[in-house]
Amino acid sequence: MSTVLAFVIMGSALLVGAMVQSSVGLGLGLVGAPVISLVDPTLMPATLLIGTAALPMFTIGSEWRHIDWRGISWGLAGRLLGTGLGVAVVASLDPKTLGAAIGAMVLAAVAVSLWRVHVRITPWSLVIAGAVSGTTGTATSIGGPPMALLYQRESGPTVRSTLAGYFVVGTIVSLAALALGGQFEPRQAGMGLALLPFIIAGFLLGRPLRHIIDAGRLRVALLAVVTVSGTVLLIQSLL
Numbered sequence: 001m002s003t004v005l006a007f008v009i010m011g012s013a014l015l016v017g018a019m020v021q022s023s024v025g026l027g028l029g030l031v032g033a034p035v036i037s038l039v040d041p042t043l044m045p046a047t048l049l050i051g052t053a054a055l056p057m058f059t060i061g062s063e064w065r066h067i068d069w070r071g072i073s074w075g076l077a078g079r080l081l082g083t084g085l086g087v088a089v090v091a092s093l094d095p096k097t098l099g100a101a102i103g104a105m106v107l108a109a110v111a112v113s114l115w116r117v118h119v120r121i122t123p124w125s126l127v128i129a130g131a132v133s134g135t136t137g138t139a140t141s142i143g144g145p146p147m148a149l150l151y152q153r154e155s156g157p158t159v160r161s162t163l164a165g166y167f168v169v170g171t172i173v174s175l176a177a178l179a180l181g182g183q184f185e186p187r188q189a190g191m192g193l194a195l196l197p198f199i200i201a202g203f204l205l206g207r208p209l210r211h212i213i214d215a216g217r218l219r220v221a222l223l224a225v226v227t228v229s230g231t232v233l234l235i236q237s238l239l
Contacts, residue, residue: 006039010191011198014048018055018202023209024221025151025160026144026167028055028199030229033141034236043191045141046175046184050192051199052141053171056164058203063164066157072165074123075147078130079137079170086138086174087181100237106145106230110223121150130170138174142233143167145226152222156214159222 013035020027032048060067119125129146137143147166151159178184213221 007194010036010039011195014051014195015198015202015205018051018199019206019209020225021055022059022203022206023213024218024225025059025156025163026148026222026229027225028052029137029140029142029144030225030232034232037236043188045139046178046188047192047195048141049137049171049175049178050189051195052137052143053168053175054196055199055203056167056171058200059160059164060168062207063157063161066155066161067165068121068151068154068158068162069165070123071121071126071147071151071162072169074126075130075133075166076169076173078127078132079134079143079166079173080130081127082131082134082136083138083170083174083177086135087177087183089135089139091181091183100234103230103233103235103237106149106226106233110149110227110230114223118153119150125150130166133166134170134174136233137170138177140233142229143170143174145229148222148226152219156210156218159218160210 010032014028014032017028017031020031029048029052032051033044036048037044126147129150132146133143144163144167147163148159151162154162175184
């Protein structure tokens, strides 16, 4: 595969993922991770994490008034705990094994949600979700599902802005941890920056979809995206 074709394929995947995240609150890693892993696995996870840190800044710029700061603070406390484990996985273990386990856990959580079991947003639930998110987000770049499941019954602006604030800080922490662990290479950084125009375009294209998603369809959309995310992690790991 030529370099130009590989770049276009990865950029197209990130554009679609950014559209989904711009409207629902997560989705960039869901669409981008499997495609980049297939095209050039040596770019993962740092290349995608750069986009994962940049995209939420645009969401915060438009919906910052709706951020749940308590959720971000407790979630990030948990993410700090999980990030160290994620770096250890990248450095010494096969992240696909972790991906399979997390994928199965995500699907189980969705199944519980469909049975109308409501997990309250509390400091403990936020810390646990943040820890799981930090581990899988650092190792696989898909860290949104645990936090998204907690916020599935909140309003669209609250979900998008809170997840965005959590993603920005949490992803920067993950990138710093990968750099300290020697898992963040200049080539990965360069590709991540080169792909940013696709992400910006996806954000802009996804904004008009918000009013459709927010009209009573947010929970269904979130559960659908999270279900696909868990399935992708599971299948990618098994294959």
